[in-house]
Amino acid sequence: MITSLFGIKYPIIQAGMIWCSGWKLASTVSNSGGLGLIGAGSMYPEVLEEHIRKCKAATNKPFGVNVPLLYPDTEDLIQIIIREEVPVVFTSAGNPAKYTSRLKAAGVLVVHVIANQKFARKAEEAGVDAIVAEGFEAGGHNGIEETTTMTLIPLIKQSVNIPVIAAGGIATGCQMLAALALGADGVQIGSRFVAATESSAHKAFKQAIITAGDGATMLSLKQLIPVRLLKNAFYDQVKAAELAGADPDVLKKILGRARAKKGMFEGDLKEGELEIGQVAALIREEKPAAEIITDLLTEFNEARKKLSQEQYNF
Amino acid sequence: MITSLFGIKYPIIQAGMIWCSGWKLASTVSNSGGLGLIGAGSMYPEVLEEHIRKCKAATNKPFGVNVPLLYPDTEDLIQIIIREEVPVVFTSAGNPAKYTSRLKAAGVLVVHVIANQKFARKAEEAGVDAIVAEGFEAGGHNGIEETTTMTLIPLIKQSVNIPVIAAGGIATGCQMLAALALGADGVQIGSRFVAATESSAHKAFKQAIITAGDGATMLSLKQLIPVRLLKNAFYDQVKAAELAGADPDVLKKILGRARAKKGMFEGDLKEGELEIGQVAALIREEKPAAEIITDLLTEFNEARKKLSQEQYNF
Numbered sequence: 001m002i003t004s005l006f007g008i009k010y011p012i013i014q015a016g017m018i019w020c021s022g023w024k025l026a027s028t029v030s031n032s033g034g035l036g037l038i039g040a041g042s043m044y045p046e047v048l049e050e051h052i053r054k055c056k057a058a059t060n061k062p063f064g065v066n067v068p069l070l071y072p073d074t075e076d077l078i079q080i081i082i083r084e085e086v087p088v089v090f091t092s093a094g095n096p097a098k099y100t101s102r103l104k105a106a107g108v109l110v111v112h113v114i115a116n117q118k119f120a121r122k123a124e125e126a127g128v129d130a131i132v133a134e135g136f137e138a139g140g141h142n143g144i145e146e147t148t149t150m151t152l153i154p155l156i157k158q159s160v161n162i163p164v165i166a167a168g169g170i171a172t173g174c175q176m177l178a179a180l181a182l183g184a185d186g187v188q189i190g191s192r193f194v195a196a197t198e199s200s201a202h203k204a205f206k207q208a209i210i211t212a213g214d215g216a217t218m219l220s221l222k223q224l225i226p227v228r229l230l231k232n233a234f235y236d237q238v239k240a241a242e243l244a245g246a247d248p249d250v251l252k253k254i255l256g257r258a259r260a261k262k263g264m265f266e267g268d269l270k271e272g273e274l275e276i277g278q279v280a281a282l283i284r285e286e287k288p289a290a291e292i293i294t295d296l297l298t299e300f301n302e303a304r305k306k307l308s309q310e311q312y313n314f
Numbered sequence: 315m316i317t318s319l320f321g322i323k324y325p326i327i328q329a330g331m332i333w334c335s336g337w338k339l340a341s342t343v344s345n346s347g348g349l350g351l352i353g354a355g356s357m358y359p360e361v362l363e364e365h366i367r368k369c370k371a372a373t374n375k376p377f378g379v380n381v382p383l384l385y386p387d388t389e390d391l392i393q394i395i396i397r398e399e400v401p402v403v404f405t406s407a408g409n410p411a412k413y414t415s416r417l418k419a420a421g422v423l424v425v426h427v428i429a430n431q432k433f434a435r436k437a438e439e440a441g442v443d444a445i446v447a448e449g450f451e452a453g454g455h456n457g458i459e460e461t462t463t464m465t466l467i468p469l470i471k472q473s474v475n476i477p478v479i480a481a482g483g484i485a486t487g488c489q490m491l492a493a494l495a496l497g498a499d500g501v502q503i504g505s506r507f508v509a510a511t512e513s514s515a516h517k518a519f520k521q522a523i524i525t526a527g528d529g530a531t532m533l534s535l536k537q538l539i540p541v542r543l544l545k546n547a548f549y550d551q552v553k554a555a556e557l558a559g560a561d562p563d564v565l566k567k568i569l570g571r572a573r574a575k576k577g578m579f580e581g582d583l584k585e586g587e588l589e590i591g592q593v594a595a596l597i598r599e600e601k602p603a604a605e606i607i608t609d610l611l612t613e614f615n616e617a618r619k620k621l622s623q624e625q626y627n628f
Contacts, residue, residue: 151596181491281461297628
């Protein structure tokens with residue numbers, strides 16, 4: 001189980017998400033027994049520094065930072081993380097060989113996010129402490145193989161010897177139980193925490209998640225970096241272009257700049273990019289993060305008790 | 315649990331699959347304590363009749379027929395099923411209101427395959443006895459919402475009061491346990507049984523499944539009926555056309571006729587249509603169906619025992 005590695009109570013990691021997971025959400029989750037992550041992907045170095053300091057002031061429990069290895073600022077972010085003695089870093093969307101040994105030498109635990117067998121093995125070779133295996137149903141950036149959590153977790157468990165954290169399709173306690181049944185050593189939960197009270201997602205975005213039904217999201221922009229989006233006017237525009245055979249350059253132009261901020265942080269539900277997982281269909285209300293964790297554990301225990309019944313003796 | 319409804323020992327249904335599941339596979343699964351289904355989608359009425367008779371001769375246990383409600387022969391197939399007193403029918407890809415009451419009046423149990431909330435409710439209204447909720451990762455025909463099993467099962471359980479059978483992403487006992495953890499009342503397993511000794515899939519197709527890795531399949535032909543295919547030359551042709559903005563008529567022309575037979579039954583791995591689920595990546599050998607069921611139960615029991623350990627007490 002992932003709890004002893006991180007020094008946390010429950011094997012629940014709150015995903016580091018751009019525009020949604022700052023110090024408030026991360027520290028609340030850590031104070032509630034999970035591992036809260038600050039999402040650095042949307043932060044300038046000085047903003048990240050501020051969030052780390054506030055997070056340290058708000059909790060004496062372990063917390064982490066998620067760093068997508070995509071942006072020009074990465075080196076600065078890594079330096080701040082080391083200087084501020086952040087206990088855990090989750091890296092994603094890049095080569096784990098680049099920063100892992102430096103982070104580990106500085107005493108930082110390193111976890112890398114992957115979506116296929118090949119990168120799981122590469123991450124293990126790079127020396128990371130654990131991996132997140134993220135299924136197709138997850139919100140935001142995603143793998144090109146489109147492997148879902150049901151298939152990905154057993155496959156990755158067979159492929160590496162380090163702990164595997166399941167991500168994608170987990171918003172309730174029964175889904176958490178399912179992930180552990182598949183062999184995961186812990187779960188990373190994103191979308192459910194986007195709709196937490198402490199999330200910095202715009203109120204309109206949270207409301208859109210709460211009213212989303214099945215089929216409300218779609219993996220999109222596959223010719224750039226696949227990303228799961230809540231369907232809206234912007235998504236419709238991308239889809240129409242894709243059906244007409246648009247090439248990556250055309251799609252880049254449609255995407256433009258700062259769309260994720262516009263959608264998730266500023267609440268422009270038409271023209272903004274709204275990254276969320278399929279589990280949006282199961283999210284019905286905004287709640288404090290501590291209550292979300294209590295709910296997860298209650299549901300988990302109920303589902304686990306049910307599975308222990310005699311009718312499942314085969 | 316689905317066992318009492320069907321009068322079977324284990325909540326395991328072997329999916330009715332075109333070109334793969336004839337009387338041999340179905341009767342073996344039924345004799346092993348599951349529910350075997352004959353896949354009528356690839357059968358002329360007189361062929362189905364022969365398979366039903368041979369299945370009845372080979373087992374005195376309940377078995378069923380899967381009928382995709384897509385083809386002009388459907389009326390004839392339904393008449394044969396009623397005349398031959400087949401105990402269970404799984405209908406898919408069509409309106410469940412059309413045949414359910416007639417089948418039920420004749421004493422046939424009816425199960426309908428769905429991939430979203432709306433059709434789950436419609437099937438319940440039509441009076442079916444249970445539904446199969448099929449996730450995005452499943453092989454063959456699939457829903458347009460692309461909802462994966464992890465999200466679909468809890469969602470559908472909330473939406474209907476009849477039993478829900480999970481399909482998609484299930485080839486091992488830990489995946490079966492995960493499906494039941496999600497709330498499913500049973501599981502339908504397709505791909506794993508395509509590679510059973512008793513499956514009528516061509517040897518070359520079975521071998522292609524056994525060597526498939528992650529990312530080897532893709533949901534394709536979304537503008538016609540979405541179908542999950544093993545990637546091959548035919549898939550590449552479809553994909554290139556789609557990326558170039560081909561319309562449905564062009565795709566229909568590329569698909570042509572009898573491609574599924576060519577691929578799955580005749581073993582043309584280049585030009586044939588090869589329908590298989592993402593779990594192909596977990597399938598490593600051809601095995602007798604009875605052993606597959608034994609494996610599933612052994613793995614299920616191990617995974618269930620693991621989940622009952624103290625470390626999962628939260």
